Amino acid sequence: MGHYSYLVVGDCQFFYFRNHYDEQLAALFDEAERECVAPNEATGEGKFGYFTTAHALRQRLDVQGFTSRRAQADLAEGLLQWRKSYEDEREEAAKDEWVREPRTREPRESADLLAGIGRAVRPHRKSFETIGEYLQYENQFVETVQDVDELRGIVEVRSLIRLLLDQAPDETRVGLDLSELTGCCVHMDPVQPVAGPTRMRQLASLPADAxxxxxxxxxxxxxxxxxxxxxxxxxxxxxxxxxxxxxxxxxxxxxxxxxxxxxxxxxxxxxxxxxxxxxxxxxxxxxxxxxxxxxxxxxxxxxxxxxxxxxxxxxxxxxxxxxxxxxxxxxxxxxxxxxxxxxxxxxxxxxxxxxxxxxxxxxxxxxxxxxxxxxxxxxxxxxxxxxxxxxxxxxxxxxxxxxxxxxxxxxxxx
Structure with a gap:
């Protein structure tokens, strides 16, 4: 079983990162936002990560230049690249009788993707009358997470985070969950700071991070x-x-x-x-x-x-x-x-x-x-x-x- 870190926005999880963490994401947090709870003796489950609000993270992205306008522009460009890859693979598949489908998933339209993000990150108050309704709702979550993950290789991660946060209410709990990285086979020490040193490394690199x-x-x-x-x-x-x-x-x-x-x-x-x-x-x-x-x-x-x-x-x-x-x-x-x-x-x-x-x-x-x-x-x-x-x-x-x-x-x- 793999050990992952991930971004938590409300009740939804994005940006799974195996056996480590995304440094661009970690640098958005402050050491004062660290939460560390020792594992429960009965369940073995603990808590380690950095957590704040959607409002605070949005403002940090604002001052770094990752505004809503930039995120929307980056998304539009990313979807164009994704669409081109999909069309190219579809053409190749049509030429080869042994290949039935493109490897790349077909992208959704921007408005549809943002609506899906909104449904994922806002508080869940929906009640379900049938198991079918529940499964449909869960499938929408999975599709949205997959779409965001597909874009991660195309669009700057902070622009994607901004898109997620823009759909979330101000007080939505947002965090980098590192809990799984402290278990067996993983050697992250929850006593050692993560966000602070990561931010310092970032400041030494690019002007946008200063x-x-x-x-x-x-x-x-x-x-x-x-x-x-x-x-x-x-x-x-x-x-x-x-x-x-x-x-x-x-x-x-x-x-x-x-x-x-x-x-x-x-x-x-x-x-x-x-x-x-x-x-x-x-x-x-x-x-x-x-x-x-x-x-x-x-x-x-x-x-x-x-x-x-x-x-x-x-x-x-x-x-x-x-x-x-x-x-x-x-x-x-x-x-x-x-x-x-x-x-x-x-x-x-x-x-x-x-x-x-x-x-x-x-x-x-x-x-x-x-x-x-x-x-x-x-x-x-x-x-x-x-x-x-x-x-x-x-x-x-x-x-x-x-x-x-x-x-x-x-x-x-x-």
Whole structure:
């Protein structure tokens, strides 16, 4: 009897790998997701593998460039190759009276295959009135698994995984089951890490496997967004890396970000990277020329997304002390405005943004918090992060702004 590892999506198993495991699959998991249960004395059955959710794995594939769009394109190309092999073998069979059927199975249409995947990976709630209905349902499972396995030799495994995950609900349990590799005749030690070392080997090989690099306007934005992601998207730690400005003379500004992006492009940096700037007047003006250029395929230049809260935010004009509500999206969307309504509130009121004219040649306002409020907001945010790291995450804490920024980065290449 063989010993296999395999991908588990819900109640279905794919990608059987005899006496070992698929390294592309193993590298998608984190060591913190390891599950190891000692064998039961009576049955001899134990559990060893890495398990997370469909949502977490989809986002890891997103930042590696294996988006739904890419997976669909890879599937279409794979089915064309499969169809050609089938037709070629059918022609050969027709010429040889001793050969009745092609060795290659006939491929299904893309829509039919995806529908079959959907039936396989979604929760099973169907009841069967007859044994015939049950057998038909099981046969559909077998056919789908066989189709996916047939494509494994044609389509990049991560594109196939993406196709499976796109049909599964967010909370579907997904994992690499290694349990059979710890039995007799197999020498895998469940104490030794698998996902971590595999990921490290992968990072040393291809640019597509390296973390997505994120460039920001400066060290403060980089540090705070790193802390935010550890709280809102912990499953992306190690897959997304904000550039570390510590120990450098890098200046924090949109202009400096333009210089850095240009340097990355000129150097032909292999890593996929995203440059993300404030959603304010200064940043939009500074990045306008860069965004008008044809950028490399692995580069995206973005701004923080618009926020509903900023659509009507307290402001003080350049020649008035009266507080009014103004749409600050694109005008005063610095990172501090995304750190949460809770940390922007002082004495029951939101800290106001002070508007000024950008300059004599630009008829557009530009705004920012006062320096004092800016420091207080950053300090309050870091306190909120520390509390969350201790497991003291409050129901009243507002993470929506930084969550939106990380989501913007995740989907930058969609």
């Amino acid at each position: 973390p997505l690099i994120v460039l920001t306007e400066g060290s403060t934005d980089s540090r705070l967004l790193t802390q935010a992601m550890q709280t809102t998207h912990p499953h992306l730690v190690g897959f997304v890396r904000f550039i570390d400005y510590s120990g450098t003379d890098a200046q924090g500004s949109a202009g400096a970000l333009v210089v850095m992006v240009s340097a990355f492009i000129a150097a032909g940096v292999a890593n996929r990277f995203v440059a993300i700037a404030d959603n304010d007047t200064a940043a939009h003006i500074a990045l306008a020329k860069l965004k008008s250029r044809k950028l490399p395929e692995g580069c995206q230049v973005l701004h923080y997304p618009d926020l509903p809260m900023l659509a009507s935010y307290p402001t003080i004009g350049p020649s008035s002390s009266v507080v009014s509500l103004t749409n600050l999206n694109g005008v005063a969307g610095s990172l501090e405005m995304y750190l949460g309504e809770d940390v922007l509130t002082f004495g029951g009121s939101l800290a106001p943004v002070h508007l000024q004219n950008y300059g004599p040649t630009v008829q557009r306002p530009h705004g920012a918090l006062s320096k004092q409020h800016k420091r207080l907001v950053q300090k309050a945010f870091q306190k909120k992060v520390r509390a969350a790291q201790r497991g003291q995450r409050s129901d009243f804490a507002d993470w929506s702004g930084v969550h939106a920024i990380v989501e913007r980065i995740v989907h930058a290449f969609d």
